[in-house]
Amino acid sequence: MELRAVKGMNDILPDEIGRWQRLEAIFRRTVELYGYREVRTPIVEPTQLFVRSIGEATDVVEKEMYSFQRHDNELTLRPEGTAGAARAYLEHKIHAREPVSRWYYLGPMFRGERPAKGRYRQFYQAGAELYGEAGPLCDAEMIDMLARFLQQLGIEQVEVLVNSLGGPATRLRYRQALLDFFTPRSAQLSEDSQRRLEKNPLRILDSKSPHDQALCAEAPSILDVLDDEDRAHFDGLLAHLDALKTPYRVDPRLVRGLDYYTRTLFELRGTGGELGAQNALGGGGRYDRMIGELHGPETPCIGFALGLERLLLAMAPAPETSPGWVYVAPLGAEAQREALRLASELRSAGIEARVDGRGQKLNRMLPRASNSGARFCVIVGEGELARGVVALKDLQAHAQEEPPRAQLVQRLREILGGEATR
Ligand code: AMP
Numbered sequence: 001m002e003l004r005a006v007k008g009m010n011d012i013l014p015d016e017i018g019r020w021q022r023l024e025a026i027f028r029r030t031v032e033l034y035g036y037r038e039v040r041t042p043i044v045e046p047t048q049l050f051v052r053s054i055g056e057a058t059d060v061v062e063k064e065m066y067s068f069q070r071h072d073n074e075l076t077l078r079p080e081g082t083a084g085a086a087r088a089y090l091e092h093k094i095h096a097r098e099p100v101s102r103w104y105y106l107g108p109m110f111r112g113e114r115p116a117k118g119r120y121r122q123f124y125q126a127g128a129e130l131y132g133e134a135g136p137l138c139d140a141e142m143i144d145m146l147a148r149f150l151q152q153l154g155i156e157q158v159e160v161l162v163n164s165l166g167g168p169a170t171r172l173r174y175r176q177a178l179l180d181f182f183t184p185r186s187a188q189l190s191e192d193s194q195r196r197l198e199k200n201p202l203r204i205l206d207s208k209s210p211h212d213q214a215l216c217a218e219a220p221s222i223l224d225v226l227d228d229e230d231r232a233h234f235d236g237l238l239a240h241l242d243a244l245k246t247p248y249r250v251d252p253r254l255v256r257g258l259d260y261y262t263r264t265l266f267e268l269r270g271t272g273g274e275l276g277a278q279n280a281l282g283g284g285g286r287y288d289r290m291i292g293e294l295h296g297p298e299t300p301c302i303g304f305a306l307g308l309e310r311l312l313l314a315m316a317p318a319p320e321t322s323p324g325w326v327y328v329a330p331l332g333a334e335a336q337r338e339a340l341r342l343a344s345e346l347r348s349a350g351i352e353a354r355v356d357g358r359g360q361k362l363n364r365m366l367p368r369a370s371n372s373g374a375r376f377c378v379i380v381g382e383g384e385l386a387r388g389v390v391a392l393k394d395l396q397a398h399a400q401e402e403p404p405r406a407q408l409v410q411r412l413r414e415i416l417g418g419e420a421t422r
Pocket of ligand 1: 118309
């Protein structure tokens with residue numbers, strides 16, 4: 001049997017990793033400027049954590065989790081980052097130590113969805129959680145932070161959708177309004193949505209079926225049943241977004257797939273063509289009840305997650321900006337030892353160097369150096385050793401010179417104009 005990667009799980013090879021690292025670095029830099037600090041939680045958590053926090057009647061919990069049993073424990077590969085972070089927040093009693101916490105994370109998530117372009121079974125998310133503030137100021141600031149992050153990545157074609165799901169009382173009223181609307185029309189709904197009608201009618205609004213969607217357009221809007229406090233919160237959010245000049249569109253039918261949201265909800269959609277059907281770049285919302293439901297003190301929270309694969313699809317390819325590295329080619333046994341010392345010195349000076357340990361003949365080594373992608377080749381032969389020099393070839397400029405051995409680092413720095421040591 002030929003062994004292959006698991007379906008829907010991808011290798012990220014070294015020649016692709018530069019874009020990932022750049023994306024991750026920009027993410028870290030952006031959120032750290034807002035005071036967020038990284039948290040790393042286990043990839044495996046007790047299954048019950050996800051069942052209780054994400055909600056039983058969601059696609060993720062119903063059919064997408066990678067769950068298994070080990071040492072009598074029911075475990076699951078995390079399908080998202082919010083639940084594990086909330087568990088850690090509670091377990092370490094962070095609420096007792098500080099009134100407001102800002103956490104971010106980066107890492108792989110697992111969902112057994114049907115693989116497609118932009119939809120995988122192992123995928124990477126970057127996300128953040130803010131504990132201890134009820135909003136709406138911080139809600140607006142978080143959405144604005146995301147919009148700015150996408151701008152930094154050069155992703156211009158984006159739409160920011162916002163909605164309010166209200167608090168528990170509003171949700172109950174809205175649930176009833178949806179039942180009243182959909183029950184007499186249930187025969188027109190897709191099979192999936194008929195099932196949702198019984199379990200979780202809000203999820204009908206999430207349906208991908210065009211027929212369901214047409215019906216949803218006529219369904220009552222949650223914004224019409226918000227109570228006074230929910231309404232004030234939502235109006236505050238929009239006013240703060242206006243103050244920040246963050247462009248947004250109110251979409252009263254935005255519900256998103258996870259059950260834990262209350263009040264503010266948002267999603268960032270790519271409007272460029274490269275994403276296809278999987279155009280949700282990221283999203284999030286407020287989940288003020290989760291910590292309480294996990295038996296902690298009532299703590300207002302808001303968070304988001306972005307899909308890194310989708311961000312990479314939406315980003316324009318950026319040229320690699322490496323200063324170039326040095327191919328060190330020794331000719332002879334003594335030269336090899338000198339090459340090892342020389343390469344060490346180059347690295348200490350911040351210059352990438354690789355020693356060719358494969359062969360001794362110049363006519364074999366030179367073509368290898370030219371094809372390697374190196375910017376420079378440094379040849380150390382018996383003659384050069386005797387004279388205390390090295391042969392330095394600039395493979396890009398097709399130039400050659402013979403600096404004294406002791407001045408090689410300085411000479412390379414001059415050529416690179418200081419770039420390599422930055
Ligand atoms: P969610 O955790 O469902 O709110 O998703 C947040 C973001 O994660 C989405 O907008 C996507 O960008 C990304 N995402 C979710 N599921 C997948 C998946 N199966 N494959 C790739 N990206 C995903």
